[in-house]
Amino acid sequence: MMDSYFSVLLIVGITTLLASFLPIVLKRFKISFTLPVLILGGLFYYINVPLPWPDPTWEIDLTLHFSEMVVIISLMVAGLKIGLNYSWREWLNPLRLLGITMPLFMAVVFIVSYYILGFSGELALLLAAVLAPTDPALASEIQLNKKQSVSSKNLGAQYNLTAEAGLNDGLAFPFIYLAILWSKSDGLNSEVWLEWLSYYVLFKIVVGVIIGMVIGFLYSYFTTRLSEGNTHKIHLAFVALSLTLISYGLAEVLNAYGFLSVFFAGLFAHYHQQKKNIEHAGHPSLSFISNIEKFLIVFWMLFFGGSIIAGIMNFVTIEIVLFSLCLVLIVRPILGYISLYGSKLNKRHKMVISFFGIKGIGSVFYLTYAIKHGEFSNTDQLFSIVALVILISILLHGLTAKRSMRAVNEEKEADSF
Template sequence: MDINLVLALFAGAVLLISAFSTLLQRVSLPGPVLALAFGALIGPFALDVVRIEDFGLPPGTLLEQAARITLAVGLAGVALRLPHGYWRRDARWIAVVIGLGMALMFAVATGVLWAALGVPFLVALLLGAIITPTDPVVTTPIVTGSLAENRIPERVRHNLSAESGLNDGLAYLFVLLPVLLLTEPDRAWRELLTTVLLREVLGAAVFGALVGFLMGKLFVLVRRHGLMEESSYLAFVVPLALLVLGTGKLLGTDALLAVFVGVAVFGQVIPQRDEAQEDKVQDAVARLFLLPVFILLGMALPVEEWARLGWVPPVVLTAALLLRRLVTLWALRPLLRDVHDRSETFFLSWFGPIGVSALFYATLAERHTGRHDIFVYTTLAVTLSVLVHGLSTAPLSAWLQHREPERKQEEETAA
C-alpha cells in the first residue's frame, strides 16, 4: 500500500468536504454522506484504488479501533458542548429518555426486526441493541454549526447531544446481553449483572467521574498560576479523552461511557468561559476524525452480500430505525410535555441517526460471536440512516425554525 496515495485521498476528501461544509449542509449533503460515498467510490466495488485490506490489519479490527477512537474524541466534544448546570436543569429529559427511552427503543427495534427480518430472536435482539443508541458523532453535524444554531432551538440541540452521549456508552449493557446469550447462555444473566453492570458500566461511571473531577481541578490550578498556555486547552481535552479511553479499557470498564462521564464532569468543573471559547474547536476536531471513519466504512461495505439479501431487509431496517424513535418519544410525550412542544418532539423523534457507535458495536459483536451477518445488517442500517437522516437535516431544521414563532405565540396565548 502506498501511504502517500492514502494520505492524498483521505486528506483531499476531508479538505473539500470541510471547505464547503456550510453549503453542503444547506443542500442537505452533510459530511458523513459524502465521506461514505467517497469511500465506496475508491473501494473495490467501483474504482478499486484502495482496499481496506491494504492497511495491514484485519478489516474488523481496523474498523473497531478506528470507531472506538473516533467515538472517544466525539464524546469529548459532546460533553463539553453542554453548559454549566445542564444536568441539574434538564434532569427530567435525561431520566425519561435514558431511563425509560432506551429500553423502549430497544424493545421496538427488536420487535420489528424479529417480526419482519426473518432472523433468530437472539440475532434480532443483538441488532436491536446495536441500532438503539443515537450516535453522538453523527449527531454533531446536525446540532452544531451556524445553520443549526440559527434553525434549531438551543434546548433541542443540548438535549439531543446529552442523550446521544449517554446512551452510546450505556448501549454496551444492551449489546452484551444478546452477546452473552449467544456465547455463554448458562452464565449470561450472572455475567450481565455482575461483570457487565457492576464492574464495567458502574465502574466506568465512577472512574470517569473521578478522573474528570481531578483533571478539571488540575486544569483550573495550572491556568490560575500561569503554568499552561491559553492555546493549550484543546491539547488538554483530547489527551484527557484518550487517557480515559485507554485506562478505562485496561481496568476492564466500559471505556466509552467513562470518557463521556469524565469529560462531562471536567466541563462542569472548569470555568464556563473556557468551555464556551473552545467547544467549537473541539467539534471541528471531532469532525476531522468522523470523516475518515466513514471513508473506511465506504471501502468496507459488503455490497455483494447486501445484493443477495433482496429488498426486504432494507425496508425492515429502515422501519426499525425510524419506528424505534417515533414510537418511543411519542409514547413518552406525557412525561415530556413541559420539556418540548409537538414540533420539537417530532424533530427529536425523527433524528436518531446511527453511525460510528453502531459500527463499533457491530465489529465488537462479530468478534465475540463470529456472526458475520451482524456486520452485514448493521452496515446496511448505518448506510440507510446516513442517507435518510443526512438528507432530511436541512428541510426538517428549516421546518422547525418556521415553527418557532408559532410556538412562542402559543406560549404567550396560554400565559
Template sequence: MVAQLPPDGSTALDSAVAVVAVTLMAYALVDQRLGQTPISGALVFTAAGLLASEQVAGLITSSVGEHGVGAVLELTLVLVLFTDAMGAGLGSWVTEAPLPGRLLGIGFPLTIAVGWVLASVLFPGLGIWEAGLLAAILAPTDSALGLPVINNQRVPPLIRHALNVEGGLNDGLALPFVTIFLALAQEEEQTAGRGHAASVFLRALVASGAIGVALGAGGALALRWSMNKGWSSRPWQSVALLATATLAYVLADLIDGSGFIAAWAAGLVAGLIARESLAAAQQMPQDVAQLGVSVSFVLFGALFLAPALEHTTWTVVIYGLLSLTVIRMIPVAVSLCGSKVAPQTVAYVGWFGPRGLASIVFADLVATSGLPEQHQIVPVVMLTVGMSVVLHGLTAPWGARRYGRWYAAATARHPEMREANG
C-alpha cells in the same frame, strides 16, 4: 530496523490515505457552501468512500482493513463518547429540560425493546440474544449527523437541548446492552465458557465504569487546580483531556473490560466537575473527534457499506426503514406523552434520530467477535446507517426550517406553549 509492509499492502494503504486526504481537502473548500444545501458532510464522505471502494474504483480495498482501520474507528468513538458526555450539560438537564430524561429513560429502552421484537420476527435465524444485540447496536443516535437540526436557531432551545443531550449520552447508554447481549450470544453459541456474561458484566460495567469515574474526576480536579494556579496553558489542557479519554480506554481494555464505557464515564464525570472551567479546552478534542468522524465515514463507505450493498435483501431494507421510523418514532411518542409538547414536536424529535459512528463501531466489534450470526447482523447495521446518512442528511435542513416556521407561528398565537417555556 523498521518493518516494511508488503508492496501490495503498502500500495493499498497509500491509495486509501490519498483518497481520504483528497476528500478532506475538497470538502474543506466547500463546507460553508454545502452548509446551505441538503448535502451533509457525512453524505459526502460516505459517497467518496463508496466511489473509492473495491466494488467501484478499487482505490480502497479490503486489505486496508488489516492496517489499523478498526483502531481508527474505535479511538474516534472513544473521543466522541468522551467529548459528548463531557459537553452534554447534564447539570443543566435536570433544571432546564426534563425532556432528555424522558427520551433516555423511557424512549431509549423502548427503542431496544421494539427493535428486538421486530428483529426476532424478520430474522428468524437469529437467536434471542442476537436479535437483542442488533436492536441495541441500532438504538443510539448520532447528533453529529443532525447538526442542522440542533444548530438551527429557529428551533426552540428546549428541543435543541433535548436532542443534543440525547445524542450525546445514548451511545454510552447503549454500551452495556451491546456488551452484555454479545456476551450472552457468545455463551449461547458455546463460544465462551459458562458464566462468561456475568464476568463481562463485572469487568465491562462495574470495573470499567469505576476506572472512568476515577480518571474523569482525578483529571478534572487536577486540571482545575492547575488552572487556578496559572500553571497550565489552554493547549496543554486540551491535550490532558485527550490523554484522559485515551488512558481510560486503555486501562479498561487491559482488564478485558469496556474501554468505551470507561471513556464515556470519564467524560461524564469530568463534565459534572469542571465543564464550565474547561469549556475552552474542550474545543481541540472536539475538533480531533470531528476529524476522526469524517475519516471514519470515508472508511465506512468503502469497507462496510459497499460490501453490505452486495448482500442486501428486501428483509434487510425493511428492517432498516423500520429502524429509522417505527422503532424510533413510537418509543419517542410514548416517552413524550404527558410532556405537553405539540404533536409537531413529537414528530420532529422522532424523525431526527440519525444512526452513525457508534452503530458502525459496535457492528465492527460483532464482525470480529467470531459470532456465527455476524454475517446477518453486520449488513443490516451498515445498510441502516447508510440509509440514515442519506435520508436524515437530506431532510435535516428542510425539516429544521419547516419546524422553525411552525414554531414561530405557534408561539405567536400561544406564547405559553411548552416548547417556548423550557
C-alpha cells in the same frame, strides 16, 4: 508498494481539502457534508483507488479500533458542550429517551428479528443492542454547536439529542455483553443473569461513571489552581484529546465502560471553573478535538461508501429492507414521541427529537466488538442490516437535518421539563 503509499497520501490530501470546502458549497443546498463524502467513497472504490477496502464485509480489528476512536472523541465533544450547566429536571427528557425509547426499540428489533426474520436468540439480541443507540458522531450536525453556559443554554432538540447520544452508547453496552454471554452458553440461565447484572450492568456502569467524574474533577481542580498567571502555558488544544484517551484508557484497564467515562469526564472538566465563575482559565479547546472528530468522520464515510459498492449489503432481502425502513421511519419516531409525552417541549421539538435517532458509527463498533469477542455464527446478514440502517439514516437525515434544525432554532426555545 511505494506508489500505493504516495497514492494514499494524495487521496488523503484531496479528500480532506474537499471536506474543508464542502460546508461552503453545501450551505445553499442545506444537506450534510457526509452525503458527498459517501458518494466519493463509492466512486473511489469503483475506480479501484488503493485503499484498504472491505471485501465485502469490514475487517474486524481495523474497523473495531477506528470506529472506537471516532466514538470516544465524539463523546468527549458532547460532554464538553453540555458541561454541568443543566439541572436534574432538565436531564429528565434525555433520560426518558434512554429509559423508555431505547428499551422499547430493542424489544421491537428483537421480536421482529427472532419471530419474523428467524434469527437465533443471541443474534436477535445482538442486533437489537447494536441498533439501539443513536450515534454521537454522525448526529453532530443536529446537536449542540458550542459550549453551553448556565445563563445561555439550549433546552430544546439540540440539547436533548446531544445528551441522549452521550449516554446511550455506554448504556447499550450491557446488552452487547448479554448477547456475547448468550452466544457462549447454552442459554440464559440464572448464573448468566447474575453475572450479567452484577458485573456487566452494576459494576461496569458505576465504575465507568465514577472514573469519568474523578478525571474531569481533578483536571478542573488543578487547572483552576494553576490559573493565576500560568494559564497561557497550558496547551489547551491538546487537553480534550488527552482527557479522552486518559478516561477511556483507565476505564478499560479497570474493566469499566470507557464510553461512559469519556462522556462524564467531559461533563466535569469545567466543574471548578463554573463554580468560581472563571470563564477564561483551563477550558479544554473544543475546536481542536471537533476538527479531529470531523477528520475521522470524513474517512469513515469514505470507507462506508466504498463498502456499499463492495457488496456489504449483498445479504439483504426484501423483508430486511422493509424492516430497516420501518426502524428509521416509524419505530424510532413513534417510540421517541411516546417517551416525550407529558414533557413541556412543544410539538415541533418533540417531533425533531423523535425523528433524528441517527444510527451510525457506534453501531459498527458494537457489531465488530461482539463478533470479535463472542461466538456468533451466520453474522454476514447482520453486517448487511446494520449497513442498510446506517445508509438509510445517513441519506434521510443528511437531507433533512439542516432544514429541521433551522426551523426549530427559529422558534423560541421551549422549556425541557
